[in-house]
Amino acid sequence: MKGTVLYGPGDVRCVDVREPKILKPTDAIIRLAASCVCGSDLWPYRGLNQIKEPMAMGHEYCGIVEEVGSEVTTVKPGQFVVGSFCLSDNSCPHCQFGFQSSCVQREFMSGAQAPMARVALADGTLVALAGKPSPDLIPHLLAVSDVLGTGWYAADAARVLPGSTAAVVGDGAVGLMGVLAAKQMGAGRIIAMSRHKKRQALALEFGATDIVSERGDAGVARIKELTSGIGADAVLECVGTDESMHQALKSARPGAMVGFVGVPHGVQLDGEFMFYTQVGMLGGPAPVRRFLPHLIDLVLQRKISPGKVFDLELPLSDIAEGYKAMDERRAIKAMLRV
Numbered sequence: 001m002k003g004t005v006l007y008g009p010g011d012v013r014c015v016d017v018r019e020p021k022i023l024k025p026t027d028a029i030i031r032l033a034a035s036c037v038c039g040s041d042l043w044p045y046r047g048l049n050q051i052k053e054p055m056a057m058g059h060e061y062c063g064i065v066e067e068v069g070s071e072v073t074t075v076k077p078g079q080f081v082v083g084s085f086c087l088s089d090n091s092c093p094h095c096q097f098g099f100q101s102s103c104v105q106r107e108f109m110s111g112a113q114a115p116m117a118r119v120a121l122a123d124g125t126l127v128a129l130a131g132k133p134s135p136d137l138i139p140h141l142l143a144v145s146d147v148l149g150t151g152w153y154a155a156d157a158a159r160v161l162p163g164s165t166a167a168v169v170g171d172g173a174v175g176l177m178g179v180l181a182a183k184q185m186g187a188g189r190i191i192a193m194s195r196h197k198k199r200q201a202l203a204l205e206f207g208a209t210d211i212v213s214e215r216g217d218a219g220v221a222r223i224k225e226l227t228s229g230i231g232a233d234a235v236l237e238c239v240g241t242d243e244s245m246h247q248a249l250k251s252a253r254p255g256a257m258v259g260f261v262g263v264p265h266g267v268q269l270d271g272e273f274m275f276y277t278q279v280g281m282l283g284g285p286a287p288v289r290r291f292l293p294h295l296i297d298l299v300l301q302r303k304i305s306p307g308k309v310f311d312l313e314l315p316l317s318d319i320a321e322g323y324k325a326m327d328e329r330r331a332i333k334a335m336l337r338v
């Protein structure tokens with residue numbers, strides 16, 4: 001079959017790869033309904049994360065179970081499943097505490113920018129739907145697997161409460177999903193920080209009430225202005241740079257939480273600054289598995305449409321263009337027909 005392999009900075013190709021096989025009795029093989037490119041795929045694509053050898057790309061997925069290992073009991077061939085990009089047993093103490101992305105058996109999904117993929121720890125990772133979803137729901141279910149789950153975690157970690165004011169730093173796909181999540185959690189006001197017209201429009205569609213186009217200290221000043229000098233009750237940091245993290249911390253009111261889900265690159269925090277800022281932080285790889293049943297439900301009931309974040313659709317053979325368009329910010333998120 002054809003699959004996506006990253007060979008080095010800027011060099012991603014759709015090439016012949018081996019079909020996935022059951023390697024452990026807890027594995028499942030799924031036939032993907034669709035796949036997509038993640039913002040985090042751009043780190044190695046841009047050469048900011050070094051890769052030692054060619055890497056099978058793709059960690060967002062949903063589709064039909066093709067085969068399961070002998071110990072798998074909760075999913076069976078023919079079922080439509082959605083899983084998390086973090087593979088977890090869903091039974092260890094960290095999983096039971098709701099942090100499946102720190103599972104003692106954690107693995108990260110790979111090789112999902114392909115027609116078929118192997119999912120380790122299938123029982124703890126996959127959630128099966130009762131029936132086959134209508135085809136128009138596929139993009140939305142695919143989004144649940146990572147981008148929505150991650151934006152949701154940012155809002156959950158930032159403790160967005162009904163009626164509260166949430167600020168979202170970052171207008172990438174995850175930031176936009178953070179806006180959607182804050183809206184679902186009942187935030188009264190959602191301030192999206194973005195200076196791109198198309199992304200601002202989508203943020204407003206997902207529930208943003210205010211747009212701040214300034215960045216850095218000017219952006220912080222604008223948020224203070226919008227909140228009578230107080231700062232936001234909850235801040236979602238969805239970028240991962242030093243500037244965005246400081247923007248998030250300075251935009252939060254004392255006692256607030258910053259949920260940070262952008263993988264930090266070069267973030268430096270000063271202890272004294274943190275002490276006097278009096279803002280809490282919780283972040284990391286999102287425990288999407290905790291949210292999967294609820295998010296799948298919201299999609300199936302058509303209460304949310306996270307798949308609107310896909311503004312480019314390509315066949316898998318055009319994978320290089322998908323990466324390029326996202327790298328150049330011509331596309332928010334590329335969906336792949338596999």
Ligand SMILES: [Zn+2]
Pocket residue numbers: 088089090091092093094095096100102103104105
């Ligand atoms: Zn676990």
